[in-house]
Amino acid sequence: MVSNGDDRTLSPPVEESWARIDAWLVRHAPETLRSLRPPVTTEAIAEAERTLGLAFCPDLVASLLCHDGTDLDTGVLTVDGVTLSPLAGIVADSLFRRDIGRDTEEFGEAELAAYWRDHWVMITRGVAGDSYDGRFITHRPGEDYGRVGRFFTGDAPSFTEWGSLRAMLADLADALEHRRPMRGEVPIVHGGAVHWEGVPAPVGDPVSLLELAERAGEPERPDRPASLHTPYGALLQAAAGAETPSDGQDPSALSFVHVAYPRRSPAPYQPDVLFAEGMPPGELLLRMGVRPESLRERSKGQAVFAASRLWAATRPMVRAGTCGAWSFVVQEGGDIRPHEAELRRPEVLRRVSAASRAVLLYGQGNSVTRTVYEDGSPAADDEQQAPFDPASADPWGAARPLYARMLAELRPDFGIDFDPVEATRGELLSGLVLRYPDDLRAPDPDPDGEFELDPEDMRDFDLGAIVAANSDEVLRRLFLRQLRRLMTETGLDGFPEISGALDLLDRGEPVASGDDTPLDLRTRRIEAEMRASFTVGIHRRAEETEVAPDELRGWGTRYNGAEALRRFIRFPLLVGGSAVLHSRLSPDWRAEVLADLTAVRAETHENP
DSSP: OOOOOHHHHHHHHHHHHHHHHHHHHHHHHHHTTTTOOOOOOOOHHHHHHHHTTTTTOOOHHHHHTTTTOOOOOOOOBBBBTTTEOOOHHHHHHHHHHHHTTTTTTTOOSSSSSSSSTEEEEEEETTSSSSSSEEEEOOSSSSTTTEEEEEEESOOOOEOOOOHHHHHHHHHHHHHHHHOOOOTTTEEEEETTTEEEHHHHHOOOOOOOOHHHHHHOOOOOOOSSSSOOOOOHHHHHHHHTTTTOOSSSTEEEEEEESOOOOSSSSOOOOOEEEEEEEOOOOHHHHHHHHHHHHOOOOOOOHHHHHHTTTTGGTTEEEEEEEEETTTTEEEEEEOOOOOOOOGOOHHHEEEEEHTTEEEEEEEEETTTEEEEEEEETTEEEEEEEEEEOOOTSSTTTTHHHHHHHHHHHHHHHHOOOOOHHHHSSOOOOEEEBBBBOOOOOOOOOOOSSSSOOOTTTTTOOHHHEEEHHHHHHHHHHHHHHHHHHHHHHHTTGGSSHHHHHHHHHHHHTTTOOOOOSHHHHHHHHHHHHHHHHHHHHHOOTTTTTSOOOOOHHHHHHHHHHHHHHHHHHHSSSHHHHHHHHHHHHHOOOHHHHHHHHHHHHHHHHTOOO
């Protein structure tokens, strides 16, 4: 951040910006105007300066002589997501930070190299009335004098783009008068109060990593180990038809998957393993969500190799075999962080155990868990923990004999005799999982068994008043109009499975949304695109990847829209409709709801 330089002369005086803000609020947002406190006296400012042992910068004095911050009323005026503090709050919060700063270590003389400095003055509070997220003004003489900084508990302090308070207030006045974005949000007036809404980036047509993967085809494992340092961008370029990198490295290697960390000693192979009773391996894989086009026999080496390449697009790779009267499946690649390991998901366990029985064994940290499902429902869960030795070179080593013992107990308990190494040796039927979506959970009903609307969940919109004044048919048509707007905003209405579902909903016909229906496959694929883009985007290096931030956001936006559609189809009208409104992208969504409501009332000849 450069110094503020001529910022104090380029920006209009504080008094002029406050006059513009006040005049605009008088005309457009009287509720927010009422949140502004009257000015303080010069005597009160002098007393505050004596308490803090410093003289306030001219901008802060001028601002306090216009308004003593804000009250925390409904519709309170916010700037950069926080509210301006009254003078009493400025003093109290600054003293509080000083007390904490006394016990923290400073890391040099640089202005921001400390938890808190005595010449910083906290000028804001969070919308909840706290000072965990706030803005301060530095009063240290020099080029940084008067600059606005950002303080967030648990993070290092930093300077904002505003070189002075007058610059921040001038930006606020411009944003209100001309509806200009301020830190990515624009001011919207609803119900006489100012609300800030994000400016959505165009969704466009983001790069499909799954389509690139399908065009690339599954690579065969080379005779020698492949390099794991070729950037993912080279894979995308190769898939798109660009020349293969000429640096001698394998063009199908990922730099962020299966990185080999040195071990102090060889560890036994103790994978997550899921057993299913009385079904062949192929059926087990299909129940897990493996797509038929990816099914074939693979060795462990080939499965791991293919799972870490573009062809998999970070989707989980699983292999299945037989173990007496049971089949088993292990995951060999893909996103296998413990909290997202595919075999542990209840959505998978229920499907695998339908009209059957499933047993899952997995270790995590110093614990090992055995979970049993019968006919789609959990039947038993046994977690055992091994002693934790922080001084051990291998802190989780104590869990290894526990895993082996619990694995051996499967023989007398279920008739499962399983040797992980021998059972997974050679080629086994395998494939890529197109994940089933997480279960939808409706909000808990109120004591009367009805869904209670939460105004905060509705983004400060009184949906309850609309619900109380209109029939179910009006509400259904209103929410459908909003759903179509959301599908257009996210680009989802371009998929035939989704546009077809919208047409069915318009006609009041049911929408088939079970496993492996066209709509289900489309939503699962959208989630896979989002996960792949997220993984690649987070791990990109400099300009080496084609997954730009806008494309990552594009798939994230589409995923959120698809989830709202799922909720609308499966949940009661108010729950599903609330999910749609919560997901709307347009800053003007409130006005669009009211306009749609007027149109629907005219269609149905209903009056409130």
